[in-house]
Amino acid sequence: MTTTEDLIAAAEAHSAHNYHPLPVVVASAEGAWLTDVEGRRYLDMLAGYSALNFGHGNRRLIEAAEKQLRRVTLTSRAFHHDRFAEFCARLARLCGKEMVLPMNTGAEAVETAVKTARKWGYQVKGVPDGRARIVVAADNFHGRTTTIVSFSTDPEARADYGPFTPGFDIVPYGDLEALRAAVTEDTVAVLLEPIQGEAGVLVPPPGYLRGVRELTRERGVLFVADEIQSGLGRTGRTFACDHEGVVPDVYVLGKALGGGVVPVSAVVADADVLGVFKPGEHGSTFGGNPLACAVALEVVALLETGEFQQRAAELGDHLHGELALLTESGRVTEVRGRGLWAGVDIDPAYGSGRDVSERLMERGVLVKDTHGATIRIAPPLVISKDDLDWGLDQLRAVLA
Structure with a gap:
């Protein structure tokens, strides 16, 4: 039982259906990137609803845990x-x-x-x-x-x-x-x-x-x-x-x-x-x-140290500047948020929030929808500017 389809089917059969996850099965992660059971890589633009502010497998956090575990x-x-x-x-x-x-x-x-x-x-x-x-x-x-x-x-x-x-x-x-x-x-x-x-x-x-x-x-x-x-x-x-x-x-x-x-x-x-x-x-x-x-x-x-707050502020300004351009194009009706956190309302003509999330997943970016038309963007604060821009490029592509 190693394929995505088999693992999802088993989860559906044996767990309560209190979530409706995207059809991806993560096997490993590092920084702002996830890898699924079949080796495909995805940019994490949700960060566990902000639980992963410091990224996946943060070295200092893992070392602290390993030391305490012993x-x-x-x-x-x-x-x-x-x-x-x-x-x-x-x-x-x-x-x-x-x-x-x-x-x-x-x-x-x-x-x-x-x-x-x-x-x-x-x-x-x-x-x-x-x-x-x-x-x-x-x-x-x-x-x-x-x-x-x-x-x-x-x-x-x-x-x-x-x-x-x-x-x-x-x-x-x-x-x-x-x-x-x-x-x-x-x-x-x-x-x-x-x-x-x-x-x-x-x-x-x-x-x-x-x-x-x-x-x-x-x-x-x-x-x-x-x-x-x-x-x-x-x-x-x-x-x-x-x-x-x-x-x-x-x-x-x-x-x-x-x-x-x-x-x-x-x-x-x-x-x-x-x-x-x-x-x-x-x-x-x-x-x-x-x-x-x-x-x-x-x-x-x-x-x-203040490093992560500053990083979120600077990259957040960039994120919101880029998202504002999408509202000017009419593909996005509204963008809200602060720092590395945004709620993006999708014009229904381009699909629901779930539709956009699934199309982004196909292009290697993971986000999550809420309340029908909205997707949430909240990458780990360790994300690089280049990776953030690549993720935004994928959003532009699916709304093209």
């Missing part, structure tokens, strides 16, 4: 281990915060942030028990757990999963006045993506994040920024919030924090927020394990 991989949080304190301290410093609560997946981190905000609301703000509310944005994507889909506006994410968790108020993304009207005395937090990824890489209007920060301070609620996709260098800054000089009360991190090697996520905040937890009130067997901490520490070290 020492100890898991203790559970029943005991301390020798990588935990440094990981928490270095990540907190990168974020300009005091405390870290490590978990594994992005959805786990969002669930943790929801629990954090509610507990803070009851213990610090003084909201009456059972009345805490969190304001979220329409078209959000924070994960697919039961609580998270409770405040999704995507019918695919919600259908057949009720009854839903109460306590959330949904407002239009980017509408500061709607947000202001939604905040009440029972509101404990505003939870937002600084750039909405799954929705099509939607960048909010200028000044929106600053307005959210001012409003939340004024009304005494937490500003929780879900930087799982947008953070850790993707947009040309360490965090997408940095573009407006905004520091939220809580960062929710994941994806690139594990370097594409292991799942690592975290909630990062000051002690007056994360200090509400006491032993036994929240946890994770694998959260903050030695292997995860070793890899994530190397991720933090890579980001501390």
Whole structure:
């Protein structure tokens, strides 16, 4: 069973069909390139939805993992281990915060942030028990757990999963006045993506994040920024919030924090927020394990240099300049994004997002569609300019 067709058929037969992947079977990868089981090479222009910001097989990350694998991989949080304190301290410093609560997946981190905000609301703000509310944005994507889909506006994410968790108020993304009207005395937090990824890489209007920060301070609620996709260098800054000089009360991190090697996520905040937890009130067997901490520490070290943020900013300017030319040609109706991250709306006359993704795959470029007409472009930050240009040439060709 070595051919693409055989492997796909086996996957279809024995795995739940909760994804609709492109018909490619990857066998190996390096940097920004993937090789399938039949030896064909593809330029990765998705980077695991930003989990692979530092590329496939990044030498420093693999060496950190290999070294830790030979020492100890898991203790559970029943005991301390020798990588935990440094990981928490270095990540907190990168974020300009005091405390870290490590978990594994992005959805786990969002669930943790929801629990954090509610507990803070009851213990610090003084909201009456059972009345805490969190304001979220329409078209959000924070994960697919039961609580998270409770405040999704995507019918695919919600259908057949009720009854839903109460306590959330949904407002239009980017509408500061709607947000202001939604905040009440029972509101404990505003939870937002600084750039909405799954929705099509939607960048909010200028000044929106600053307005959210001012409003939340004024009304005494937490500003929780879900930087799982947008953070850790993707947009040309360490965090997408940095573009407006905004520091939220809580960062929710994941994806690139594990370097594409292991799942690592975290909630990062000051002690007056994360200090509400006491032993036994929240946890994770694998959260903050030695292997995860070793890899994530190397991720933090890579980001501390500023090299990847600068690279994403410079190549991102080039990417968006080239994509703008496609809108002038009429083949693309709109381009959104920041840094090495773009949502590209395809004119329906040239096919759906899925059609374009499949045609790009045939030419050796991998992207992913969303919401029908949109493709997302988010290559590893290590991609060379020549490779990026080659990938864009293939996009021009399929839209010719």
